[in-house]
Amino acid sequence: MSASVEKPHGLTDPERAAKILAAIPDHDLDTQRKMNYFLKPRGKRLSEYEILTVYSQPTPDWIAGGLDWGDWTQKFHGGRPSWGNELTELKSSDWHHHRDPGRRWHGPYVKDKSEDWRYTTRLLESFSADGGIRTLDPTWRDEILDKYYGALLYNEYALFNAHSSVLRDCLSDTIRLTAGFAALDKVDNAQMIQLQRSFIAKLVPGLDDSTHAPKQTWLTDPVYNGARTLVQEAWQGIQDFSEILWAVHNVYDPLFGVFARREFFQRIAPHFGDSLTPFFTAQAQTYFQVTRTAISDLFFESLANDHQFGDFNRTYLRAWTGKWLDGTIAALKDFVGLYAKIPPIAGVTDKEAVTEAVSRVISDWVADYADKIDYKVNQQNLVAAVISGLK
Amino acid sequence: MPISAATKAATDAHALHRAPASVSPQEVHKWMQSFNWEFSKNKTKYPTKYHMANDTKEQFKLIAKEYARMESAKDERQFGTLLDGMTRLGAGNRMHPKWGETMKVASNFLEVGEYNAIAASAMLWDSATAAEQKNGYLAQVMDEIRHTNQCAFVNHYYSKHYHDPAGHNDARRTRAIGPLWKGMKRVFADGFISGDAVECSINLQLVGEACFTNPLIVAITEWASANGDEITPTVFLSIETDELRHMANGYQTVVSIANDPAAQKYLNTDLNNAFWTQQKYFTPVLGMLFEYGSKFKVEPWVKTWNRWVYEDWGGIWIGRLGKYGVQSPPSLRDAKQDAYWAHHDLALIAYALWPTGFFRLALPDQEEMQWFEANYPGWYDHYGKIYEEWKALGCEDPKSGFIPFQWLLKNGHEVYVDRVSQVPFCPSLSKSAGSLRIHEYNGRKYSFSDDWGERMWLTEPERYECQSIFEQYDGRELSEIIAEGHGLRSDGKTLIGQPHVRGTDLWTLEDVRRAGVVCSDPLKRH
Numbered sequence: 058m059s060a061s062v063e064k065p066h067g068l069t070d071p072e073r074a075a076k077i078l079a080a081i082p083d084h085d086l087d088t089q090r091k092m093n094y095f096l097k098p099r100g101k102r103l104s105e106y107e108i109l110t111v112y113s114q115p116t117p118d119w120i121a122g123g124l125d126w127g128d129w130t131q132k133f134h135g136g137r138p139s140w141g142n143e144l145t146e147l148k149s150s151d152w153h154h155h156r157d158p159g160r161r162w163h164g165p166y167v168k169d170k171s172e173d174w175r176y177t178t179r180l181l182e183s184f185s186a187d188g189g190i191r192t193l194d195p196t197w198r199d200e201i202l203d204k205y206y207g208a209l210l211y212n213e214y215a216l217f218n219a220h221s222s223v224l225r226d227c228l229s230d231t232i233r234l235t236a237g238f239a240a241l242d243k244v245d246n247a248q249m250i251q252l253q254r255s256f257i258a259k260l261v262p263g264l265d266d267s268t269h270a271p272k273q274t275w276l277t278d279p280v281y282n283g284a285r286t287l288v289q290e291a292w293q294g295i296q297d298f299s300e301i302l303w304a305v306h307n308v309y310d311p312l313f314g315v316f317a318r319r320e321f322f323q324r325i326a327p328h329f330g331d332s333l334t335p336f337f338t339a340q341a342q343t344y345f346q347v348t349r350t351a352i353s354d355l356f357f358e359s360l361a362n363d364h365q366f367g368d369f370n371r372t373y374l375r376a377w378t379g380k381w382l383d384g385t386i387a388a389l390k391d392f393v394g395l396y397a398k399i400p401p402i403a404g405v406t407d408k409e410a411v412t413e414a415v416s417r418v419i420s421d422w423v424a425d426y427a428d429k430i431d432y433k434v435n436q437q438n439l440v441a442a443v444i445s446g447l448k
Numbered sequence: 449m450p451i452s453a454a455t456k457a458a459t460d461a462h463a464l465h466r467a468p469a470s471v472s473p474q475e476v477h478k479w480m481q482s483f484n485w486e487f488s489k490n491k492t493k494y495p496t497k498y499h500m501a502n503d504t505k506e507q508f509k510l511i512a513k514e515y516a517r518m519e520s521a522k523d524e525r526q527f528g529t530l531l532d533g534m535t536r537l538g539a540g541n542r543m544h545p546k547w548g549e550t551m552k553v554a555s556n557f558l559e560v561g562e563y564n565a566i567a568a569s570a571m572l573w574d575s576a577t578a579a580e581q582k583n584g585y586l587a588q589v590m591d592e593i594r595h596t597n598q599c600a601f602v603n604h605y606y607s608k609h610y611h612d613p614a615g616h617n618d619a620r621r622t623r624a625i626g627p628l629w630k631g632m633k634r635v636f637a638d639g640f641i642s643g644d645a646v647e648c649s650i651n652l653q654l655v656g657e658a659c660f661t662n663p664l665i666v667a668i669t670e671w672a673s674a675n676g677d678e679i680t681p682t683v684f685l686s687i688e689t690d691e692l693r694h695m696a697n698g699y700q701t702v703v704s705i706a707n708d709p710a711a712q713k714y715l716n717t718d719l720n721n722a723f724w725t726q727q728k729y730f731t732p733v734l735g736m737l738f739e740y741g742s743k744f745k746v747e748p749w750v751k752t753w754n755r756w757v758y759e760d761w762g763g764i765w766i767g768r769l770g771k772y773g774v775q776s777p778p779s780l781r782d783a784k785q786d787a788y789w790a791h792h793d794l795a796l797i798a799y800a801l802w803p804t805g806f807f808r809l810a811l812p813d814q815e816e817m818q819w820f821e822a823n824y825p826g827w828y829d830h831y832g833k834i835y836e837e838w839k840a841l842g843c844e845d846p847k848s849g850f851i852p853f854q855w856l857l858k859n860g861h862e863v864y865v866d867r868v869s870q871v872p873f874c875p876s877l878s879k880s881a882g883s884l885r886i887h888e889y890n891g892r893k894y895s896f897s898d899d900w901g902e903r904m905w906l907t908e909p910e911r912y913e914c915q916s917i918f919e920q921y922d923g924r925e926l927s928e929i930i931a932e933g934h935g936l937r938s939d940g941k942t943l944i945g946q947p948h949v950r951g952t953d954l955w956t957l958e959d960v961r962r963a964g965v966v967c968s969d970p971l972k973r974h
């Protein structure tokens with residue numbers, strides 16, 4: 058509902074505009090034109106991201122880094138506070154310290170994704186016009202892609218949902234934005250897997266894009282046993298927002314997620330005439346890498362290197378790593394059982410090649426994560442544990 | 449069909465039909481409901497006494513990438529207008545100063561609401577069981593991130609272009625000093641995120657968004673335009689385009705619990721409490737910001753209120769939910785009384801405490817006084833005369849040493865804070881419906897101003913433990929409080945808050961110190 062009669066606008070109605078101009082002082086009343094000027098910028102100068110985001114959460118000063126004071130004005134039934142230090146085991150000297158190096162606020166984030174969407178649609182159109190579907194090996198398409206790649210959507214969907222309580226509970230604005238964008242990327246991955254299935258079903262008469270088969274695979278196939286067990290726990294088994302983010306983004310996804318996307322589906326697809334899947338796995342890996350940059354700032358730059366609580370936090374991060382690594386290795390061990398379901402490809406699916414692939418992922422993880430919190434691990438043992446799942 | 453036959457079919461199909469194909473968002477979304485599965489721990493971390501149904505649908509059918517496309521297109525229009533057209537017109541400093549000050553409060557406080565709505569919709573995403581419903585709440589999470597950034601952008605833009613950037617540039621640090629902040633936190637922060645998840649949804653979506661979004665986001669754009677501000681409409685109307693989906697989320701929340709017996713028992717009480725919670729702050733604050741924070745008036749607040757809160761929301765919107773057992777809240781009648789005078793009562797207190805603001809406040813001029821009297825008969829005899837007396841005592845003049853809060857105290861007009869809403873009120877000067885009540889609990893006294901809040905506190909006092917500003921500031925001299933809360937401009941001595949919007953005669957911290965105002969908790973005198 059809006060007012061029916063057009064009312065004069067102060068900017069354009071000349072009489073009114075003149076009155077307004079007369080009321081505006083002929084000089085500026087302050088010289089400080091930078092919003093959030095009191096904030097120490099991470100880079101040389103305050104970025105638009107820092108201006109638009111930092112301190113939008115009204116954190117009281119008894120949560121480190123907060124500018125507000127006093128108590129919450131309404132609490133949960135029973136008196137639990139809206140936000141409090143007890144929401145995580147980790148400690149910080151300033152919860153508002155984290156910055157996403159990508160400087161993403163909502164505007165740039167949706168702009169990037171909307172470009173991805175446009176490019177995805179263009180690619181699908183050219184793929185279909187090109188008849189790329191004709192070279193797709195039917196067994197790969199119907200037995201592996203449809204069921205096992207399809208089942209991966211549930212993995213991504215669970216990881217997406219693991220972020221709901223993080224977005225409710227986390228203690229600052231920049232963490233909340235980082236977690237929000239990571240979450241949307243995860244549900245996007247899940248949706249892109251289903252989109253690819255619907256696309257293939259459109260091009261191949263007689264195929265159906267129902268989620269029934271992949272869901273059954275996810276729920277009952279031993280290949281996904283370990284993955285399913287782990288993501289269920291990450292989704293609803295724990296509530297500490299730091300632990301959830303750590304388990305998902307610093308242990309499970311860089312190992313299991315990267316292996317499944319990069320080393321299995323992306324690497325093997327071309328051998329079966331499939332140029333479509335690598336497009337989507339590459340897109341998911343792009344999101345993974347962008348998220349990694351932001352999450353690494355949170356955990357390494359901000360929490361593990363906190364001048365006051367760094368050592369304390371590292372102790373927790375190491376304990377959490379141990380806790381989630383076992384399940385992740387179990388998930389990978391189950392997953393490599395999938396190699397037995399495809400025709401052998403020399404140099405790709407034999408034990409030696411798979412061992413190399415697993416080693417690549419594990420050594421990446423050690424360099425990018427474990428080393429940064431001095432988590433000691435025997436890489437060979439981990440690789441062997443995974444490889445023991447080869448059928 | 450055998451596999452080889454399927455491949456042949458694909459090849460044949462391609463031979464016949466070579467046109468490019470793609471997949472629409474709806475074709476993906478139609479499978480979303482099946483993305484969930486049951487497992488033993490799959491229950492929410494935010495318990496609710498209601499049960500949300502597993503098959504709840506969501507009508508907007510967005511997927512992540514399509515969401516991004518839509519929002520990015522809106523951003524392009526909005527930021528294009530702002531950064532190109534508006535800046536060329538010099539529109540960032542062509543609004544009436546009274547309104548330019550109002551936007552320090554309005555945009556920053558709305559930002560807090562948007563920010564907390566991120567966490568609130570995340571809580572609902574966690575507590576919903578249907579995958580479509582989760583997806584709908586997720587879109588809202590993203591929208592609220594957008595709105596947080598957009599509100600910030602208004603203050604950011606004003607900081608760059610408006611003749612008085614102070615307050616726009618540091619609202620996030622200085623807003624906590626004054627008497628409006630804590631009440632704002634109740635409605636816009638804690639009310640959305642601390643409680644039974646469905647109760648929070650009712651606060652956020654069914655009341656905050658479905659009821660107060662119209663006056664807050666739409667009516668404000670009319671007041672802005674009338675006062676020369678085209679920045680706010682450009683941004684706020686773009687925010688508003690997302691809000692329809694949020695109101696629909698609220699509607700779906702009710703639909704999802706409609707068949708639950710708990711809904712019959714609790715829903716109307718929760719709705720009544722939520723409505724009272726929201727209106728207790730918004731009714732006076734919005735009325736005050738519009739009518740006292742502008743030079744050119746659009747229409748009396750009571751009219752806007754009646755149209756949007758009473759008729760549109762209380763009548764039509766709640767009426768649509770009637771088939772689910774939802775009734776118009778009984779507190780609506782009391783609120784209707786407040787809509788007439790409550791904002792005048794609050795404006796008086798806000799002006800009396802102007803040094804604690806992060807914005808400049810001005811007395812109504814002669815023309816405005818006539819408008820007030822014409823639209824609220826009796827206004828002049830009650831409020832107008834007080835403002836005239838304050839003016840005569842030199843309240844605008846830094847050399848006078850007179851701050852109206854002193855006048856209130858000296859004349860026995862104690863200012864209390866309602867414990868539950870955190871809204872200040874002055875019983876001896878109040879024309880609105882409330883009245884003072886005091887309770888003692890665990891050796892401390894607490895003040896209240898209305899039945900509904902009093903009842904909420906009596907039921908669950910542990911939810912309302914937050915001290916009022918007067919308890920916090922008890923015994924402290926005003927200039928000290930302001931300095932500690934960073935209420936100063938970049939010269940380190942002039943106050944951000946001022947009792948007028950002129951370019952001269954600005955009060956300094958020293959002027960306030962000379963006035964010698966000492967805060968005290970009125971409950972100590974009971």
Ligand SMILES: [Fe+2]
Nearest residue numbers: 562591592595
């Ligand atoms: Fe919003």
Ligand SMILES: [Fe+2]
Nearest residue numbers: 565657691694
């Ligand atoms: Fe909203």
